[in-house]
Amino acid sequence: MDLLLDNGFFLLKGAYYTLLITVISIFFGLIIGIAVALARLKGSRPIRWLARAYVSVIRGTPALVQIFIVYYGLVDYGITLDSLTAACMALSINVGAYLSETFRGAILSIPKGQTEAAYASGMTSWQALRRIVFPQAARVAIAPMGNTFIGMLKESSLVAVIAVTELLRSAQLLIAQYYVNMPFYLGIAVMYWVMSTVFSAILEQIEKRLSKAY
């Protein structure tokens, strides 16, 4: 316990990076997810095909491999990214694919009559999406989205392998210094759990607010 307290600041800094990577990746993942979902639903044939290929490749390969490709693989082409940037990039691309599937399903679940009513009143297809379909789809998407976010938080530990000093790697560094394992691993397990729980609580609040409307 003393070991943990003595190194608390170091671990908290790790937790900060875990959170930072998660939030940044979710932010860009959301943008990618919406764009890809729309590309698959409304795009021309080649765009639809591209979007489908992206989702299929990302979901069909391990996140760890994706991280290696972005961090080590791109170096071969003269693109050198610092590890934090590479981590965020790889995870954004990864989570974007999963979110795009969630969004696509949610948008498809809104009855066609909603769009028709919007069109019939003179709206453009973008206006109908923004004002009528998205608000309803968000409600459908929020629960599966929450699962993806929490998965993301935990998956961010993968980037320890490219030397981003997030929570897991912080613990590993301390272990290398003190030659004891358990307290540090247990310590960060608790910290992950606390962060997940807080995340869930926030999402639950959002879900409640969204469903209160009708």
Added chain:
Amino acid sequence: MIQTIGLSKTFHDAEVLKNIDLRVAKSEIVVLLGPSGSGKSTLLRCLNGLEELSGGVVEVNGIRVDAAMKSREKHAKFREIRRQTGMVFQQFNLYPHKTALGNVIESLLIVKKMPREQAVQVGEQLLERVGLADKKDAFPSRLSGGQQQRVAIARALAMEPAIMLFDEPTSALDPELVGEVLDVMRQLAKEGMTMVVVTHEMKFARQVANRIVFMDGGSIVEEAEPAAFFREPQTERARRFLNQLSDY
């Protein structure tokens, strides 16, 4: 006001509308009758472009759309048409995430870009007109089917349409709620609205329509004034249709 010339519509290989020539004059109320699958709803939906035309011409309030136009141009023209026509659907299609008032003013805010205060004023008047002023803050899920459909009519009226299209507006309603919706439609008819109505309400057709257009198999089979149509239909198919109805 409305004119179609040689309008046709095919789904995959099936011809749903064949060479339809329909004219509707200003303030005229036309009821489309016919067995299910006869193409009435499809015809109605072709008038504001919810269905794509396969051939022919649709002209509404002076805006002409030819099936041969480029699709971008067709979309633009139909959007113009939709700003001047209101449509009421069988399933109401109210926006569930908006209140009754929110539903009514949505197109005013988004399409007409009207300032909110002004839109709210217009919206409240419209809800009053359909007898639902006290329900303006209710979400659709809290309204009965008849109330929902009246809100939908108010919503369709918000853009001050020159023409109203009704696609089986009472078919999804419990029998005791049909009357309140038909009353609102009668009122509109009295105010001189141009209306095209697909319905199975024969009493409404007989009392309110200026003209009955009877369709079968994707074609207009017979057109007549309601009194004449119901007394002595000229075609065998119309006679059979009316007989089937009176059997019940």
